[in-house]
Amino acid sequence: MNGIAQDRPTEHAASRWPRPLRRGPMEAVATVLIAAGVLMLLQPFALVLYTYSFVTTLAGVVMFTIVSKFPD
Amino acid sequence: MTGLATAHSVVDPSPLTKRIAATVVIAYALVTLVPLLWIVMTGFKSPSDAIAYPPKIVAEPTLEGYCNLFTTRSRQAPEYMAKLPPPSGLCDRISRDRNMVIAGPSNYIPRYVNSLVIAFGSTALSIVLGTLAAYAFSRFKVPLKDDLLFFILSTRMMPPIAVAIPIYLMYRELGLSDTRLGMILLYTSVNISLAVWLLKGFMDEIPREYEEAAMVDGYTRLQAFFKVVLPQATTGIVATAIFCLIFAWNEYAFAVLLTSGTAQTAPPFIPIIIGEGGQDWPAVAAGTTLFLIPIVVFTVLLRKHLLRGITFGAVRK
Amino acid sequence: MTEQTGLSGLVDRAALVTPPVVARRVRGLSERAIAWLFITPTMLLLLAINIFPLIWTIRLSFTNYRANRPNATVLDVGLANYQSILTDPDVWAAMTVTARFVFWSILIQTVLGFTLAWLIDKKFRGHGLWTTLILLPMMLSPAVVGNFWTFLYQPQIGLFNYVISALTGAPASSFQMLAQVPLAPWAIVIVDTWMWTPYVMLICLAGLRSIPDYIYEAAEVDRASPWRQFWSITLPMALPFIMLAVLFRGIENFKMFDMVNLLTGGGPGSTTEVASITLKREAFEKWRTGYSSAFAIILFVTVFGLANIYVKALNRVKSR
Numbered sequence: 001m002n003g004i005a006q007d008r009p010t011e012h013a014a015s016r017w018p019r020p021l022r023r024g025p026m027e028a029v030a031t032v033l034i035a036a037g038v039l040m041l042l043q044p045f046a047l048v049l050y051t052y053s054f055v056t057t058l059a060g061v062v063m064f065t066i067v068s069k070f071p072d
Numbered sequence: 073m074t075g076l077a078t079a080h081s082v083v084d085p086s087p088l089t090k091r092i093a094a095t096v097v098i099a100y101a102l103v104t105l106v107p108l109l110w111i112v113m114t115g116f117k118s119p120s121d122a123i124a125y126p127p128k129i130v131a132e133p134t135l136e137g138y139c140n141l142f143t144t145r146s147r148q149a150p151e152y153m154a155k156l157p158p159p160s161g162l163c164d165r166i167s168r169d170r171n172m173v174i175a176g177p178s179n180y181i182p183r184y185v186n187s188l189v190i191a192f193g194s195t196a197l198s199i200v201l202g203t204l205a206a207y208a209f210s211r212f213k214v215p216l217k218d219d220l221l222f223f224i225l226s227t228r229m230m231p232p233i234a235v236a237i238p239i240y241l242m243y244r245e246l247g248l249s250d251t252r253l254g255m256i257l258l259y260t261s262v263n264i265s266l267a268v269w270l271l272k273g274f275m276d277e278i279p280r281e282y283e284e285a286a287m288v289d290g291y292t293r294l295q296a297f298f299k300v301v302l303p304q305a306t307t308g309i310v311a312t313a314i315f316c317l318i319f320a321w322n323e324y325a326f327a328v329l330l331t332s333g334t335a336q337t338a339p340p341f342i343p344i345i346i347g348e349g350g351q352d353w354p355a356v357a358a359g360t361t362l363f364l365i366p367i368v369v370f371t372v373l374l375r376k377h378l379l380r381g382i383t384f385g386a387v388r389k
Numbered sequence: 390m391t392e393q394t395g396l397s398g399l400v401d402r403a404a405l406v407t408p409p410v411v412a413r414r415v416r417g418l419s420e421r422a423i424a425w426l427f428i429t430p431t432m433l434l435l436l437a438i439n440i441f442p443l444i445w446t447i448r449l450s451f452t453n454y455r456a457n458r459p460n461a462t463v464l465d466v467g468l469a470n471y472q473s474i475l476t477d478p479d480v481w482a483a484m485t486v487t488a489r490f491v492f493w494s495i496l497i498q499t500v501l502g503f504t505l506a507w508l509i510d511k512k513f514r515g516h517g518l519w520t521t522l523i524l525l526p527m528m529l530s531p532a533v534v535g536n537f538w539t540f541l542y543q544p545q546i547g548l549f550n551y552v553i554s555a556l557t558g559a560p561a562s563s564f565q566m567l568a569q570v571p572l573a574p575w576a577i578v579i580v581d582t583w584m585w586t587p588y589v590m591l592i593c594l595a596g597l598r599s600i601p602d603y604i605y606e607a608a609e610v611d612r613a614s615p616w617r618q619f620w621s622i623t624l625p626m627a628l629p630f631i632m633l634a635v636l637f638r639g640i641e642n643f644k645m646f647d648m649v650n651l652l653t654g655g656g657p658g659s660t661t662e663v664a665s666i667t668l669k670r671e672a673f674e675k676w677r678t679g680y681s682s683a684f685a686i687i688l689f690v691t692v693f694g695l696a697n698i699y700v701k702a703l704n705r706v707k708s709r
Contacts, residue, residue: 042488231644234685238442324532
């Protein structure tokens with residue numbers, strides 16, 4: 001009971017944060033970036049994709065690290 | 073009611089289903105055990121039996137592989153052999169039969185001892201440091217707790233070869249190359265992530281009330297930690313220690329890149345046991361058997377905690 | 390990254406709810422001091438053995454340093470190392486070799502491991518003992534056991550070749566698992582599968598056991614067929630666990646070194662040259678330290694990214 005009551009204030013504080021910039025959706029974007037980077041690194045089809053794989057993964061990692069500080 | 077559940081109930085599959093499941097699982101288990109049995113069996117074969125075609129399942133057992141594992145031998149002329157005093161032991165007799173004389177002990181025992189020292193040393197260090205850190209992470213508000221925990225875990229995920237490059241340079245500067253201390257520190261840094269995560273899981277399960285009651289009784293936080301929490305966490309600490317031991321015992325990449333002699337462990341040594349004309353398979357098998365026995369024992373001891381160990385404490389049941 | 394809050398968050402909340410009946414006797418050290426005292430040694434060790442070398446690697450990756458010529462002048466080459474790695478078709482080839490190895494070994498292990506777990510979950514008599522026996526290979530040293538597999542793979546005398554020839558009728562000396570281009574990758578996949586299927590199995594088994602009986606009982610009441618139950622209950626509910634196993638095996642196999650180094654050493658030619666082997670050759674045989682540092686950073690960032698996703702998956706499973 002107490003636990004539920006205590007969750008409310010944080011929810012309220014977070015609601016001022018714009019919805020698309022909350023942690024959940026942003027983390028999903030970062031995850032997709034990382035996954036895309038890894039797939040680009042490992043795919044056997046185009047050298048261009050391989051060349052830009054590292055930048056993509058790096059962007060995903062940096063983004064993941066930053067957005068994990070955003071409120072839920 | 074549930075006692076009367078039909079035979080089709082998923083809660084209790086039908087006897088036929090169980091029998092089929094048992095057959096498939098047992099068949100798989102037997103097939104995967106064949107390579108292990110073959111290792112043990114090859115260790116007791118003579119070199120010619122080991123490489124016979126078709127492979128010999130039943131061969132006359134001999135300790136030649138073990139003798140060759142522990143000794144180095146040199147081939148001698150028959151005239152020289154004839155002048156020698158009678159053989160003093162089993163291995164001596166076996167090598168005489170092959171026109172060889174034992175020249176001295178092999179490097180297997182020193183390598184095995186290195187493995188023991190490094191594995192136990194790094195485990196002890198990981199457990200001491202890990203227990204303290206895990207307790208702090210479990211009980212106190214630590215700023216950036218989640219980031220620190222993730223950082224600790226991520227160090228374990230790093231490709232060993234990538235880590236080996238700077239470690240190689242650093243150890244060269246510090247004079248830690250090819251030393252047991254260097255390997256102990258390195259394995260500790262890898263194992264500590266597992267130790268912290270696993271031990272934190274175990275400590276989270278110990279009710280806080282125990283310490284709080286002790287502190288009401290006049291213990292300080294430190295006393296409560298040592299006299300109340302540690303005894304409660306013994307099982308977890310032992311399980312974690314075994315996991316660390318197994319990792320350090322099995323590790324190969326760092327060992328092969330960073331050690332060459334005095335601190336070399338058994339894993340890089342066993343593949344280079346060679347006899348006359350290529351690998352001495354019975355000796356390799358003997359060395360492998362002796363190397364694997366401790367792990368098999370530990371696995372059986374650990375079986376209830378295996379799942380926890382391989383998921384960094386996340387999955388408990 | 391901060392998803393670990395699942396359990397620790399719960400504990401923290403429990404602590405907040407607990408009324409401060411405990412008179413905090415601040416005898417000796419304060420709680421904050423103890424927390425730092427306990428964490429600092431671990432952090433110092435990791436800083437010295439992980440972070441400091443990592444920073445050093447990043448620094449070196451922008452130079453042409455060679456570890457076997459410590460006295461040569463070190464030039465700053467900017468991003469040239471990264472550029473040459475990321476445009477080199479040979480390195481790309483090593484990545485695709487790695488990819489194929491990861492893909493096939495994980496696919497086979499997942500299918501086999503899940504099937505085994507599903508069968509063991511039928512709880513036949515003696516399943517505990519057989520489970521422990523099946524788990525044995527994954528605890529053993531990949532290097533030491535992988536080395537012994539080279540014996541099993543010997544063309545004429547190896548047990549593996551003998552069994553295959555007995556099963557297929559092909560002569561045992563007609564194929565060489567480790568020396569033939571089409572076979573060598575599969576030789577590694579087979580050993581990896583032998584070793585790590587138990588790992589996937591164990592995690593899947595946990596997933597299957599986490600499904601409460603009442604869901605199946607409800608499905609029985611609704612007369613859902615076993616086939617339907619499998620696809621709409623068993624598989625979806627075990628999926629987070631399967632994902633966890635796939636991710637971890639993916640990371641491990643991406644950086645696979647031990648087994649490949651001992652079984653084929655990257656050969657024949659470069660058919661089994663996975664990324665770690667390339668890196669080892671560049672770093673410890675050609676001694677191109679700067680170049681291999683850049684390569685190490687690329688692998689490092691990739692693994693770090695995957696580790697982020699892994700921890701997310703870990704927390705999803707933990708909350709169950």
